[in-house]
Amino acid sequence: MLAFLLLVTLALASAHHSGEHFEGEKVFRVNVEDENHITLLHKLASTTQIDFWKPDSVTQIKPHSTVDFRVKAEDIFTVEDFLERNELQYEVLISNLRSVLEGQFDSQVRATGHSYEKYNTWETIEAWTQQVTSENPDLISRRTIGTTFEGRAMYLLKVGKAGPNKPAIFMDCGFHAREWISPAFCQWFVREAIRTYGHEIHMTELLDELDFYVLPVVNIDGYIYTWTKNRMWRKTRSTQAGTTCIGTDPNRNFDAGWCQIGASRSPCDETYCGPAAESERETKALANFIRSNLSSIKAYLTIHSYSQMMLYPYSYDYKLPENNAELNALAKATVKELATLHGTKYTYGPGATTIYPAAGGSDDWAYDQGIKYSFTFELRDKGRYGFVLPESQIQPTCEETMLAVKHLARYVLEHLY
Numbered sequence: 438m439l440a441f442l443l444l445v446t447l448a449l450a451s452a453h454h455s456g457e458h459f460e461g462e463k464v465f466r467v468n469v470e471d472e473n474h475i476t477l478l479h480k481l482a483s484t485t486q487i488d489f490w491k492p493d494s495v496t497q498i499k500p501h502s503t504v505d506f507r508v509k510a511e512d513i514f515t516v517e518d519f520l521e522r523n524e525l526q527y528e529v530l531i532s533n534l535r536s537v538l539e540g541q542f543d544s545q546v547r548a549t550g551h552s553y554e555k556y557n558t559w560e561t562i563e564a565w566t567q568q569v570t571s572e573n574p575d576l577i578s579r580r581t582i583g584t585t586f587e588g589r590a591m592y593l594l595k596v597g598k599a600g601p602n603k604p605a606i607f608m609d610c611g612f613h614a615r616e617w618i619s620p621a622f623c624q625w626f627v628r629e630a631i632r633t634y635g636h637e638i639h640m641t642e643l644l645d646e647l648d649f650y651v652l653p654v655v656n657i658d659g660y661i662y663t664w665t666k667n668r669m670w671r672k673t674r675s676t677q678a679g680t681t682c683i684g685t686d687p688n689r690n691f692d693a694g695w696c697q698i699g700a701s702r703s704p705c706d707e708t709y710c711g712p713a714a715e716s717e718r719e720t721k722a723l724a725n726f727i728r729s730n731l732s733s734i735k736a737y738l739t740i741h742s743y744s745q746m747m748l749y750p751y752s753y754d755y756k757l758p759e760n761n762a763e764l765n766a767l768a769k770a771t772v773k774e775l776a777t778l779h780g781t782k783y784t785y786g787p788g789a790t791t792i793y794p795a796a797g798g799s800d801d802w803a804y805d806q807g808i809k810y811s812f813t814f815e816l817r818d819k820g821r822y823g824f825v826l827p828e829s830q831i832q833p834t835c836e837e838t839m840l841a842v843k844h845l846a847r848y849v850l851e852h853l854y
């Protein structure tokens with residue numbers, strides 16, 4: 438009996454990290470040409486449990502696009518049969534999710550604690566925020582802007598040389614729990630700031646003239662859940678009366694056309710907008726901080742994955758922002774700069790037309806608060822690995838994204854308002 442329990446415990450423990458839950462699961466990419474194809478996918482999604490990777494839900498599928506989704510092992514035959522019978526063109530992006538999950542920890546770096554080239558647990562990131570602050574008191578300070586649903590402190594790092602009335606850029610990572618490359622970038626950004634300040638002219642100027650507010654993980658509870666229980670979790674971990682379903686999509690929870698389009702009112706859906714705008718402690722804390730610092734915050738950057746896109750308002754409506762021409766030119770120049778390092782191609786444009794309409798996003802909200810430069814980054818890749826980007830891609834992804842963020846910051850500094 439004892440031996441049996443021990444075996445079960447060991448099996449469960451290894452399942453967490455090797456992702457054995459995902460044995461035999463596949464990720465499909467379907468080509469969608471017309472409305473007829475969309476109707477078919479709605480039908481498939483209503484009869485089979487499907488996890489949409491891109492777009493975020495079945496309701497956001499557009500004609501002339503591709504749709505990526507994950508299918509459980511027991512449903513694969515049904516899904517492939519359905520796609521073939523209806524002559525939908527598709528390819529298999531990931532043929533066994535378990536083996537790709539095992540491959541994500543492929544960093545050659547040997548480190549037991551924090552590493553910029555590995556995915557770090559929240560516990561490690563939390564300790565890192567403390568350490569990086571105490572080791573760089575002239576450049577970094579740490580504060581808590583709120584607590585998560587499960588009661589964890591939300592740390593915000595202020596990165597910059599002390600000075601009076603400095604303009605600031607706010608950047609957050611880790612809205613969606615499974616987008617692991619995102620928190621990795623926020624950490625990388627802080628490291629590059631302290632590593633190159635005083636040595637590299639552009640970074641030195643940026644930190645002398647600007648402050649960067651960096652929120653390394655917004656959805657901490659969800660992030661922890663992806664490490665301990667379900668690697669594919671997306672939402673927060675809040676509960677509410679009347680449902681057993683857990684979590685709200687934090688990027689549908691802001692007061693920007695809240696829940697009007699591209700979001701769900703069903704608590705069980707992955708794009709659930711929550712019972713009200715800012716119902717989540719995490720989004721409320723973020724919004725409160727920005728509201729209190731509106732006079733200094735000149736740009737808002739939010740880091741997601743995947744699909745290699747740079748988006749700006751609006752997503753809750755097809756209307757264009759007042760400075761659309763400027764944002765378009767800035768995005769164009771920024772993705773060009775990003776591509777100089779590894780040739781990584783990004784598309785860009787207003788959210789609604791470039792990907793799909795979605796209300797309640799933080800970028801639209803920040804823009805409507807008066808922050809003229811508001812962008813969402815969707816980092817690597819374009820679907821080969823999707824949310825399970827291998828650690829070996831952390832460095833090249835973060836290096837190229839640094840070029841983009843530095844370019845943006847320099848522009849903001851030259852166009853203060």
Ligand SMILES: [Zn+2]
Nearest residue numbers: 613616741742
């Ligand atoms: Zn996201």
